[in-house]
Amino acid sequence: MASDTKHLEMTLETIVESVNLAEEMCLRVAEAAGFGEDDCYRIGMSVREGVINAFHYGNQERPEKKIHLAVDLTADKMIIHVLDEGAGFKLSEVPDPLAEENLLSTSGRGIFLMRAFMDEFDVVSGKTGGAEIVMSKKLPGPGSTSPNGQGGQNATPQQEA
Amino acid sequence: MSLHATHRDAGIVTVVDLSGRIVLGDGSALLRKTIRGLLEDQRKLILLNLADVDYIDSSGIGELVSGYTAVKNQSGDLKLLHLTKKVRDLLQITKLYTVFDVFTDEGTALRSFS
Numbered sequence: 001m002a003s004d005t006k007h008l009e010m011t012l013e014t015i016v017e018s019v020n021l022a023e024e025m026c027l028r029v030a031e032a033a034g035f036g037e038d039d040c041y042r043i044g045m046s047v048r049e050g051v052i053n054a055f056h057y058g059n060q061e062r063p064e065k066k067i068h069l070a071v072d073l074t075a076d077k078m079i080i081h082v083l084d085e086g087a088g089f090k091l092s093e094v095p096d097p098l099a100e101e102n103l104l105s106t107s108g109r110g111i112f113l114m115r116a117f118m119d120e121f122d123v124v125s126g127k128t129g130g131a132e133i134v135m136s137k138k139l140p141g142p143g144s145t146s147p148n149g150q151g152g153q154n155a156t157p158q159q160e161a
Numbered sequence: 162m163s164l165h166a167t168h169r170d171a172g173i174v175t176v177v178d179l180s181g182r183i184v185l186g187d188g189s190a191l192l193r194k195t196i197r198g199l200l201e202d203q204r205k206l207i208l209l210n211l212a213d214v215d216y217i218d219s220s221g222i223g224e225l226v227s228g229y230t231a232v233k234n235q236s237g238d239l240k241l242l243h244l245t246k247k248v249r250d251l252l253q254i255t256k257l258y259t260v261f262d263v264f265t266d267e268g269t270a271l272r273s274f275s
Contacts, residue, residue: 019184043203049218052219103257107223110219
């Protein structure tokens, strides 16, 4: 890890309250890093969805399992890791929530929202064997013209190839 | 901010005024309970006023869809009123804006049920 990288991590219980806790913590980091209101919303939402995914799908809401959240603040971006203790999954196997047959599904939009709201998004096999979501957002640069974080940010959903 | 819900009669339609966040946990549960309660009372024409809802996560979206399906399955109708920008954007990127009937004026929304 580069010496100018700030690193934060916390272990969360597999309970609903962890979703809000993770969101609040990451929002504080994002605000301190200079992100505007819109980007903070996108980052907060993505963290929520990452932890919901770990809580519900990864750890199957089993309280003996943990959710591991880490935030790295580098010189140019904020990187968020959400690791569960489940069986893992492949991104390619996640149904497309925009497909006609899935539009009225009551679940399955979390991954889509994270991909839409963050600049980079991936799911890898974590050290626990579970899924590790890794997503990042570029820090607002000195040339950013928008105080609310709209300048040059990507809010377009990125579809699986 | 937790979710609050009150409902009022407007002719044949029940308007549900929501405020707060529709998110995993109490928010989604309250929305579910509210819609299911109205259906049990045979109130099947429902207008959700989301003017004071500025945050919905994927669980909240799922609950909106679940409510919509439950109402439709009972030959009723569920429509949305006064979306905030964030909620409208969210429904647009998830393509649900094309599923729900969405209104910006309550009178127009109420007339659309008849």
